[in-house]
Amino acid sequence: MGTQERLGTRERLGTQERLVRSTQELLWERGYVGTSPKAILERAGVGQGSMYHHFSGKADLALAAIRRTAEEMQQTAEECLGGPGTAYDRVAAYLLRERQVLRGCPIGRMTQDRDVVHSPELRAPLDEMFGWLRGRIAEVLTEGRRRGELAAELDPVATAATVAAVVQGGYVLARAADATAPFDAAVQGVLALLAAQATPPVPPASPVPPASA
Template identity: 60%
Template sequence: MDTRERLIQSTRELLWERGYVGMSPKAIQERSGAGQGSMYHHFRGKPDLALAAIDRSAGEMRDRAETAFTGSGTVIERVAAYLRRERDALKGCPVGRLTQDPDVMADPGLSAPIERTFAWLTDRLAGLLAQGREDGELDASLDPATTATALVAVLQGGYVLARAAGSAEVYAQAVEGALGLLAGHVRQP
């Protein structure tokens, strides 16, 4: 891994662990093994480096979701594959946790990739659910947009509940509960 990549990866980890304020240039340099000159050679400063890290985390989140969404199976099976994929529920979502960071959300440049990622995720899920409705897999009473929003909220809320309880099982229960509600809209052949 080259210096630029080590800086981005270290920043991603520190953002997830400590938030924007707790992510000092010195901590980034120590974790990455890069010197101050190298850091400022690749990035204009902390905000520029944070943006690169947020963009990377958001891109990876979209890529993992897209892999599940374009996999094989019915719409419900693909949505379930996304919801059930392995996650570190107690650590939380590396993108979603940033919404609780006032310094990130106060900066339009830093918050933009977060907003875009959740909008993309909600729209992508809504599109899948609409496809399921059109294909006759899901009944016509299902509202794809509101259901997609609820599914994203279940994931993000599941992280919060799991962290509060100190148990990943709480996250799994939230996911299974959402899938149970969604199963009520599956049309029987």
């Protein structure tokens, strides 16, 4: 989002909403440790008194922002996993959806912050989001196996964990290389493994389109 567009959006939102959205953006950009209350206030365009009127401090505001991000990610994933098609189609839709790969995962980014990992409150939305994702993918795969779309030998729980790990690992590899190619290759690899378990086997997925930086 450009500066002018962000400013226009900010003016239309209430103070509390501006604080949460600004914190979401900063946490994704800088992580928890690198996000200062001053930076949040400047991004939101509000005074210090406004922040402490709605939240007890940085940790309280960060928790609201992390929860919001987790909810948005869950909604986006469900749009793919709950969509039409076979189990393979739905998992492929999730893996191939457009992502800002080089920015990394906004939730996975939080797991790199010691202060977040060591805080049960801040870590809870991360655990819940990743737990939900693995469980939802496992549900889709279990349904596909029951319908005869996937081989009976497929382990839905282990495969779901693999899919989730490939996405998070792909982000790390892409950021390390400053290129989306490692993420795309990881996605194509797990899709090829899943396609081989389809009954009958499905052709390889279309190449991943270039992702935004």
